[in-house]
Amino acid sequence: ELSNLKIGLVVGDHAPTGMLCYQEFMSGPSLVTGSIKSFEESQPHPDDVTFVVFTSGSTGEPKGVMHTSNTLAAINATYVKEYGVTSDDVIFMPAPLGLSVGLMHGVRLAVFTGAKLQLQERWEAEKSIEVISRERATLTVIVPTMLQDIATNPRLLDRESLPSLRLVWVGGTFVSPSLVQVAHDNLPHTLISPGWGMSEGIGSCCGSDTPLSKQLTTDGRPFPGTELKIVSLVGDELPFGEEGELAMRGPQLFAGYLHRPDLNDAAFLPDGFLRTGDLARMDPDGYIKMTGRVKDLIIRGGLNISPVEVEEMLAGDARITSIALSGMPDERLGERICAFVVLKRGTKLSLEDLAARAEASGLAKQKWPERLEILAELPMTPTGKVQRYALKQMITEKLIKESRVS
Known part of the structure; x- marks a missing residue:
């Protein structure tokens, strides 16, 4: 076999x-016949690709992201x-090791620093609190849904607010201000x-000196060591406060996409900045605010x-557990806005x-949702990102069926 x-x-x-x-x-003479190179002859170069991790697939088919020993060392x-982070830290990692967050910020970070690594096979909030408390975990990297499960758990106060946990890095998707405050x-x-x-590289964070x-x-x-800037669709740098595509440059950037030279050519600007596909704004102090994905934009009229x-x-409504918007095809405007909502048990919500x-929020009327779909849960990637393309496909198919009925 x-x-x-x-x-x-x-x-x-x-x-x-x-x-x-x-x-x-x-150490000894090889007992294997044939042309097997010695370790010295075949020792890998720090810039050789050492592993491939696949993107979450939030916008479609996952891409193979290649990293080298140097890019991974730069991230750590x-x-x-x-x-x-030192060897005194205990890293709690609930993400699968097949994903970039689990491997880069779990296994690799522990090996790089000598820190202890505590893994969790599958996400369970109650068990997570128990493990963090018992193992005296000091840091973790999680997505917003996990942070909400921990921070709002009624048993949290019974653990004296987990005093060993000094750092929670949270990202992967939209992080609401209300969640950070809680x-x-x-x-x-x-x-x-x-x-x-x-997966291609880490970009920004709120450090210990960041105001609340x-x-x-x-x-x-x-x-x-990371450079960020906001660019237009043609790659020109935009002024502070203006929305555009986030571009990134630094030693932690990946080595390219596996077997996709076409994507490699399109991914980088002439000055070496990666076009991330994420929309953002940057303020005069250098802080960025993510506003969406270029592919997720709804073009209405x-x-x-x-x-x-x-x-x-809209997420501040107490009845809403989670919400995601998608464009739905419209013959006159091109697209209209559909809101997909997961409600708290026992509540109701109308368009x-x-x-x-x-x-009441002062949102321009052109941006108001024009259809509401209540779901039991939103389609998510393994890394906790909403699969907006799946929502768009869902509402498109539903509209086609409705047109046939009518």
């Missing part, structure tokens, strides 16, 4: 027939510089650090509408309710 297998190495002093002990292979060194109140000894990153007002309203400033902007204003909240 393994016809291409040329050598099998075993850790330890005894190896089964047909295999070699690792130390014997490294950033955590050491910004957060002071987490800040219920975890008073913990730095709640909203940030932004992607910025923690509540931004996704932080660039990590040490020629007006570009960022779903995140509308979602932020008129959403319109009233949008009006």
Whole structure:
């Protein structure tokens, strides 16, 4: 079954027939016939691709992101510089190791710093609190839904607000100001650090010197050694406060997409900045605020509408557990806005309710949802991001069926 297998190495002093002990292979003459290079001859270069991790697929088919030893070391060194991660830390990592967050910020960070790594096979809020408390975990990297599960858990106060937990880096999708405030109140000894990153490289964070007002309203400033700027569709840099595509440059950037030279050519600007595909604004202090994805823009009658902007204003309704907007095809305007909402148990919500909240928030009427779909849950990627393309497909198919019925 393994016809291409040329050598099998075993850790330890005894190896089964047909295999070699690792130390014997490294130090003694090879017992394997054929042209097998020595370690010195085949030692990998720090810029060689060392692993491939696939994107979450929030906008479609996942892409293979290639990283080298140097890019990974730059990512880990950033955590050491910004957060002071050392061998005294205990990292709690609930994300699967097959995802970039689990591997880069879990396994690799632990190996790089000598920190202890505590894994969780699947996400369970109650169990997470138990593990963090028992193992005295000091830091974790999670998505907003996980932070909400922990910060609002009624058992949290029974654990004395988890005093060992000094850092929670939260990102991957929209982080609401209300969630950051609740987490800040219920975890008073913990730095709640909203940030932004992607499989291709990490970009921004809220550090220990970040004012609470910025923690509540931004996704932080660039990590040490990282450059960020906002560009137009043609790549020109935009002034502070103007929405555009976020571009990133730094030593932590990936080495390219696996078997996709076409994507590599289109991904970078001439000056080496990566076009991230994310929409953002930057303030004069260098803090960025993510506003959506370029591919997620709803184009209604020629007006570009960022779903995140509308979602932020509507998410404050106490009946709403989660909300996501998508464009739905319209013959006259091109697209109209559909709101997909998950409600808290026992509550009701109407399109008129959403319109009233949008009006009270001062949202332009062109950005109000024009259809409401109540779901039991939103379609999500393994990393906790909403699959907006799935929502768009869902409402498109539903509209087609309705037109047939009528």
